Amino acid sequence: MGDFEDPPLGSYVRIELLRYKAKGVWLLLGALMCAGIYGKLVPALISALLQAVGMLQLPNSLYLTLVVMISHDFCYILHCLMLRGVTFMGWSEQYRCNPTAEWPWTADKALVSRTYTTLLFNFFVLIPVAIYLGLSSGSFDFPGGSIIPPLWEIIRQILFCMCAEDVWSFTFHRINHYRLPYRYIHKKHHEYKTSIGMTAEYAHPCEYLITNVAAAAVGPVMLGTRMQMVTFLTWLCYRIGDTVDQHGAYEFPWSPFSILPFASKG
Ligand SMILES: [Zn+2]
Numbered sequence: 001m002g003d004f005e006d007p008p009l010g011s012y013v014r015i016e017l018l019r020y021k022a023k024g025v026w027l028l029l030g031a032l033m034c035a036g037i038y039g040k041l042v043p044a045l046i047s048a049l050l051q052a053v054g055m056l057q058l059p060n061s062l063y064l065t066l067v068v069m070i071s072h073d074f075c076y077i078l079h080c081l082m083l084r085g086v087t088f089m090g091w092s093e094q095y096r097c098n099p100t101a102e103w104p105w106t107a108d109k110a111l112v113s114r115t116y117t118t119l120l121f122n123f124f125v126l127i128p129v130a131i132y133l134g135l136s137s138g139s140f141d142f143p144g145g146s147i148i149p150p151l152w153e154i155i156r157q158i159l160f161c162m163c164a165e166d167v168w169s170f171t172f173h174r175i176n177h178y179r180l181p182y183r184y185i186h187k188k189h190h191e192y193k194t195s196i197g198m199t200a201e202y203a204h205p206c207e208y209l210i211t212n213v214a215a216a217a218v219g220p221v222m223l224g225t226r227m228q229m230v231t232f233l234t235w236l237c238y239r240i241g242d243t244v245d246q247h248g249a250y251e252f253p254w255s256p257f258s259i260l261p262f263a264s265k266g
Contacts, residue, residue, distance in 0.1 A: 016261055026253035034256035038238045039155060043148045046071065046233045050146035064140060065131045067233060073123055075237045076201065079244040083197040086250065095250045101194040103249075111191055115202045118188075122201055122208050130213045139221045144228030154231050161219025161235045162260070169215040176207065200247040212243075 020027065053067050086092045093099055105112050134140035176186035185204045192199050201212055216239045220232050245257040 012262065019258075022251070023253040027259070029254045030256050031259050033254070034259055035155075037256055038158065038234055039151050042234050042237050043154060043230050046230050046237070047146040047148050050229060050233075054146065061132065061135050064135065065128050067229075068131055068236065069123070069127055071233045071236055072127060072240060075240040076119075076123075076198075076244060079241050080198040083244065083248050083250070092250060095252050097249055097251055098194060101249075104192055104194055104196055107193070115198060118202050119198065122203070122205070126205060126208055126213070130209060130217070134217065134221075139217070141225055142220070142227055142229040142232045143225055144230060146230065147228065148230050149228045153228075154234060157219075157223055157227055157231050158235050158238060160223065161216075161239075164219035164222060165215045165239065168218045169211055172207075172211040172215070176211065194249060195247050197244040197248040200243040 023030070049070060050067060053063060053070070056063075058066065087103065131140065173186075175181055176189075185207050189199070189203045189207060192202075201208065203212060216236060220227050220235065242257040245255055
C-alpha cells in the first residue's frame with residue numbers, strides 16, 4: 001500500500017451521496033448530538049477542569065501540559081472503551097464496515113500489545129514534547145482561562161480548525177504514501193488489517209508529531225489569541241472523538257462525527 005492513484009472527483013461525490021442516504025433521518029440526531037456535546041457539555045466540563053487544575057497554581061508550561069494531557073487522554077480512552085463495549089452487543093454487527101473480518105485482539109495479540117506501548121509513548125512523551133515546542137515558539141497562548149466563550153464563537157472557530165486540519169492532514173497523509181516515507185514511517189499506521197478506534201494514534205513518532213499533533217494544532221496556532229483556552233480544548237476533544245470514530249470498525253448513522261460533506265471515514 002505505497003504509491004496510489006487518486007480516484008476521480010466524481011467518485012468522492014457519489015460516496016458522499018450514498019453516505020448521506022445511509023444516514024437518512026439519523027443525520028439530524030447526529031447533528032443535534034454534535035451541537036449539544038461539543039457546543040455545551042464539553043465546554044462546561046473543560047471549564048470545570050481548568051478551574052480545578054488552576055487551583056494547583058502551577059507554572060504555565062506545566063498547567064498547559066496537564067490540561068491537554070487530561071483532555072486528550074480521557075477523550076481517547078473513553079471513545080476507545082465505548083467502541084470496545086459496542087463489540088459485545090449483537091445489534092452493532094449491522095453497522096460494522098467489514099462484518100466478516102476477525103477482530104485484531106483475537107487475530108494479532110502481539111500487534112495490539114505493540115499498540116498499547118506506542119500509545120503510552122505518544123501520550124506521555126510526545127504530547128509534552130509538542131506542548132514544550134509550541135510554548136517555546138510562542139505558538140500556544142490561549143487567553144480566557146475557564147471562561148466559556150459564546151456558542152457561535154466556539155462553532156465558528158472549530159469549523160475553521162476542521163478545515164485547517166483537513167488540508168494539513170490530507171497533504172501529509174498523501175506524502176506519507178510515497179514509497180520511502182511509507183516504508184520507513186507510515187507503514188506502521190497501516191499494520192492493522194481491520195482498523196479499530198485505538199489505531200487512530202498508532203503511528204511512528206515522526207508521523208505522530210508532524211501529521212497527528214501538528215494537524216490538530218495548525219488551526220489554533222493560526223487563530224492565535226483569538227481562540228480561548230476552553231475553545232482550544234473543546235476542539236481537541238472533538239478531534240480525538242472524530243479520529244477514533246473514523247478509524248473505528250463501525251459506521252453508525254447517528255454518529256456526531258462526519259456530519260459535514262467530505263468528512264467520511266479515513
Ligand atoms: Zn495511510
